[in-house]
Amino acid sequence: MSLDKEYLKEQRSLAWRDELRKSMPAKERTSRERVSMPEQEPLVRNKNNEEVNLGLTEQMAIEEARRCLDCVDPTCISGCPVSINIPSFIKHIEKSDFLGAAKVLKETSALPAVCGRVCPQEIQCEKACFYTVKLNKTPVAIGHLERFAADFEQKSGSVSVPEIAPNNGFNVAVIGAGPAGLSAAGDLAKYGCNVTVFEALHEIGGVLKYGIPEFRLPNSVVDVEINSLKKMGVKFFTNFVVGSTASIQDLREEGFDAFFVSSGAGLPNFMGIPGENYSGIMSSNEYLTRVNLMNAAQSDYDTPVFLGKHVAVIGGGNTAMDSVRTAKRLGAEKAMIVYRRTIEEMPARVEEIYHAQAEDIEFFCLTNPIEYKADETGHVSSMTVQKMELGEPDASGRRRPVPMPNSEYEIPVDLVIVSVGVSPNPLVPKSLPELVMSKWGTIEVDKETMQAHNVPDVFAGGDIVRGGATVILAMGDGRKAAAGIMKYLKSKHTK
Amino acid sequence: MSKIIAKEILSERVVKLEIEAPRIAQKRKAGHFVIVKVGEKGERIPLTISQANKETGTITLVVQKVGVSSHKLCALEVGDEITDVVGPLGQATHIEKFGSVLCAGGGVGIAPLLPIVEAMKAAGNKVITVLAGRSKEFVILEEEIRKKSDEVIIMTDDGSYGNKGLVTEGMERVISQEKVNLSVVIGPAIMMKFCTLLTKKYNIPTVVSLNTIMVDGTGMCGACRITVGGKTKFVCVDGPEFDAHQVDFDEILQRLQAYKHQEAEAYQATLNK
Numbered sequence: 001m002s003l004d005k006e007y008l009k010e011q012r013s014l015a016w017r018d019e020l021r022k023s024m025p026a027k028e029r030t031s032r033e034r035v036s037m038p039e040q041e042p043l044v045r046n047k048n049n050e051e052v053n054l055g056l057t058e059q060m061a062i063e064e065a066r067r068c069l070d071c072v073d074p075t076c077i078s079g080c081p082v083s084i085n086i087p088s089f090i091k092h093i094e095k096s097d098f099l100g101a102a103k104v105l106k107e108t109s110a111l112p113a114v115c116g117r118v119c120p121q122e123i124q125c126e127k128a129c130f131y132t133v134k135l136n137k138t139p140v141a142i143g144h145l146e147r148f149a150a151d152f153e154q155k156s157g158s159v160s161v162p163e164i165a166p167n168n169g170f171n172v173a174v175i176g177a178g179p180a181g182l183s184a185a186g187d188l189a190k191y192g193c194n195v196t197v198f199e200a201l202h203e204i205g206g207v208l209k210y211g212i213p214e215f216r217l218p219n220s221v222v223d224v225e226i227n228s229l230k231k232m233g234v235k236f237f238t239n240f241v242v243g244s245t246a247s248i249q250d251l252r253e254e255g256f257d258a259f260f261v262s263s264g265a266g267l268p269n270f271m272g273i274p275g276e277n278y279s280g281i282m283s284s285n286e287y288l289t290r291v292n293l294m295n296a297a298q299s300d301y302d303t304p305v306f307l308g309k310h311v312a313v314i315g316g317g318n319t320a321m322d323s324v325r326t327a328k329r330l331g332a333e334k335a336m337i338v339y340r341r342t343i344e345e346m347p348a349r350v351e352e353i354y355h356a357q358a359e360d361i362e363f364f365c366l367t368n369p370i371e372y373k374a375d376e377t378g379h380v381s382s383m384t385v386q387k388m389e390l391g392e393p394d395a396s397g398r399r400r401p402v403p404m405p406n407s408e409y410e411i412p413v414d415l416v417i418v419s420v421g422v423s424p425n426p427l428v429p430k431s432l433p434e435l436v437m438s439k440w441g442t443i444e445v446d447k448e449t450m451q452a453h454n455v456p457d458v459f460a461g462g463d464i465v466r467g468g469a470t471v472i473l474a475m476g477d478g479r480k481a482a483a484g485i486m487k488y489l490k491s492k493h494t495k
Numbered sequence: 496m497s498k499i500i501a502k503e504i505l506s507e508r509v510v511k512l513e514i515e516a517p518r519i520a521q522k523r524k525a526g527h528f529v530i531v532k533v534g535e536k537g538e539r540i541p542l543t544i545s546q547a548n549k550e551t552g553t554i555t556l557v558v559q560k561v562g563v564s565s566h567k568l569c570a571l572e573v574g575d576e577i578t579d580v581v582g583p584l585g586q587a588t589h590i591e592k593f594g595s596v597l598c599a600g601g602g603v604g605i606a607p608l609l610p611i612v613e614a615m616k617a618a619g620n621k622v623i624t625v626l627a628g629r630s631k632e633f634v635i636l637e638e639e640i641r642k643k644s645d646e647v648i649i650m651t652d653d654g655s656y657g658n659k660g661l662v663t664e665g666m667e668r669v670i671s672q673e674k675v676n677l678s679v680v681i682g683p684a685i686m687m688k689f690c691t692l693l694t695k696k697y698n699i700p701t702v703v704s705l706n707t708i709m710v711d712g713t714g715m716c717g718a719c720r721i722t723v724g725g726k727t728k729f730v731c732v733d734g735p736e737f738d739a740h741q742v743d744f745d746e747i748l749q750r751l752q753a754y755k756h757q758e759a760e761a762y763q764a765t766l767n768k
């Protein structure tokens with residue numbers, strides 16, 4: 001899927017790219033400041049559920065696109081997990097061909113409007129940008145530009161339904177409708193397969209719907225992608241748990257020729273400390289599912305959720321930031337992040353940390369809970385925390401937090417959200433004992449084709465293969481697997 | 496969408512629904528449950544599958560009106576559709592020939608007990624069943640249970656039907672008369688707690704089926720977590736049945752209270768509509 005050097009060169013030497021490069025001296029390009037993303041006022045947005053980032057205007061996007069030097073050796077591409085042709089899409093924006101830019105994005109990314117919003121650009125493309133690496137300046141806002149082009153296409157109403165190859169008679173089942181499953185479904189449909197997506201929940205979208213909140217990724221953005229899959233003929237079955245409602249063997253007998261398992265890493269981890277099962281303590285998955293999928297905070301929906309006044313969220317990832325910012329929006333007076341390392345080590349996207357800080361979220365770093373206490377009804381009332389300091393680096397290369405003696409103190413809380421990672425969903429693996437699994441419970445696959453060892457008609461990708469990872473990696477896996485599945489089906493059958 | 500094929504009012508607060516769910520009917524075993532959601536704005540609630548018919552592709556659910564969601568479900572009529580039904584979920588009951596099996600069901604817990612009674616009987620066990628309820632109207636499905644049990648004892652708190660007394664008294668009577676190899680208890684958490692204390696005293700292996708708060712029912716949220724033998728377990732995927740003598744019932748009782756206040760308010764609002 002990665003674009004080869006020749007192709008990039010060829011594209012770069014097209015006459016219009018040449019002209020555009022010459023239209024402004026490099027010095028002038030690099031002397032410009034990065035445009036800043038317009039956003040809702042922090043103390044306004046922390047009381048509503050509207051999107052925080054408002055999106056670049058056309059003028060801003062063109063301005064920012066001009067900063068891109070259209071490098072001979074575009075290092076940014078090597079920073080992108082799916083090798084998007086970054087200079088090409090940015091230069092399309094510079095010449096005001098926004099639909100053209102969206103088209104370039106779609107050559108490699110199935111979900112650009114999503115990835116433009118949620119990718120950790122600062123450790124991917126923007127980290128490898130010439131500005132960062134050589135000029136020591138703020139990188140070109142590749143993520144913001146990606147979002148701009150993708151949104152422009154969505155809003156233009158001319159979202160192109162991709163060309164679909166003649167039907168090849170193959171029936172492929174996709175298990176799980178998160179980013180990995182959706183992107184595999186899209187490519188398989190393009191190849192001419194009959195694609196059926198099975199989803200355990202009553203909604204399609206996986207983490208994009210039940211996890212990531214509206215203020216960061218509106219459902220409408222995800223729905224555009226789902227609708228375009230439906231237009232391409234992809235069938236969706238919700239309320240269908242593969243492994244329970246039907247096994248893979250049942251589906252084989254019903255005529256499915258191959259399977260893509262994209263069932264995610266949905267199982268929440270807990271810390272196993274005393275008092276963790278008191279009411280008022282829950283996983284971030286439970287909290288976000290209640291609020292995002294079940295709309296629990298809206299009075300006309302039936303699902304309840306605790307509205308805490310003093311809310312502590314344990315962890316420093318995207319899930320923790322999403323939970324704490326949700327709690328603030330639902331009226332918490334004190335919304336706290338409690339994290340055992342420092343802000344530098346937090347795995348969350350940098351932008352989310354900035355946004356959280358601006359929204360009046362309190363950060364308790366180098367702090368770790370060791371016990372919860374409850375009131376007489378069994379509802380959590382306070383947590384005992386311990387101060388930490390950073391010691392020697394551990395296996396992950398991050399400095400290991402070690403407890404400081406006699407540093408315990410109490411923080412009053414009435415809602416605690418535990419956000420300390422997830423484990424792979426075991427439902428599908430349990431029903432297919434032949435699968436080769438890692439000791440972490442992820443499915444082992446061939447890295448190029450995503451084919452499972454031992455079970456040739458089963459392919460897998462996304463978080464079920466990687467553990468909790470990212471949307472872009474899940475999406476990339478889906479596309480690789482679709483290609484792998486086609487290769488397998490063609491070599492096996494000549495239907 | 497699952498269409499309601501038949502509806503029977505078992506008591507003022509308990510309704511039996513037969514619904515179309517062909518795939519679930521095929522796969523379901525004793526002990527399995529489904530998650531049901533009524534309407535776009537509904538809540539996801541777990542309900543044990545009481546019976547299933549592979550030929551007609553239907554499953555039977557027994558629902559007690561306790562809150563907004565069960566109330567909405569009970570208000571549906573034959574021909575109406577249930578928006579979402581997913582399953583069969585959870586681990587099936589471990590069925591084998593144990594010898595003599597003492598089953599005890601309290602109130603609406605009798606519904607999930609029925610398929611276990613059936614399966615235990617079919618596996619060649621002697622099945623003695625104690626059915627208990629606050630009063631006569633809480634003793635449901637008696638006829639179905641009788642068909643599959645060697646003996647049935649009925650206990651009501653107020654003596655309005657069967658023997659006056661608690662479920663544990665009925666169980667103890669059986670235990671004093673013969674060797675019981677396994678006990679299966681399903682009902683309100685408080686009842687299961689006391690039945691478990693009893694069988695522990697007599698050293699009888701005991702299985703309980705737990706009905707906790709759930710959201711997804713697939714292991715994704717942890718709302719259903721409990722402590723068994725000192726370890727945290729998820730009822731929806733590790734259960735719903737557990738070794739009763741290892742279960743921390745006090746924690747369950749306290750976790751079940753979690754949303755009581757909010758739920759009571761919402762239910763009152765629904766009733767007032």
Ligand SMILES: Cc1cc2nc3c(=O)[nH]c(=O)nc-3n(C[C@H](O)[C@H](O)[C@H](O)COP(=O)(O)OP(=O)(O)OC[C@H]3O[C@@H](n4cnc5c(N)ncnc54)[C@H](O)[C@@H]3O)c2cc1C
Nearest residue numbers: 176178179180200206207242263264318462463469470471
């Ligand atoms: C709150 C939160 C915030 C995040 N923020 C970011 C971010 O900013 N940037 C980023 O890149 N990543 C982020 N991530 C991570 C990212 O969302 C995941 O890496 C990505 O969604 C994984 O995609 P997937 O398709 O593998 O799985 P998922 O999105 O988890 O989808 C799996 C789907 O499979 C379904 N399923 C499971 N088992 C079965 C079965 N047996 N049968 C049928 N269906 C089944 C599930 O219900 C689910 O819908 C975040 C995650 C969370 C939870």
Ligand code: FES
Nearest residue numbers: 712714716717731
């Ligand atoms: S109900 Fe969500 S994990 Fe069991």
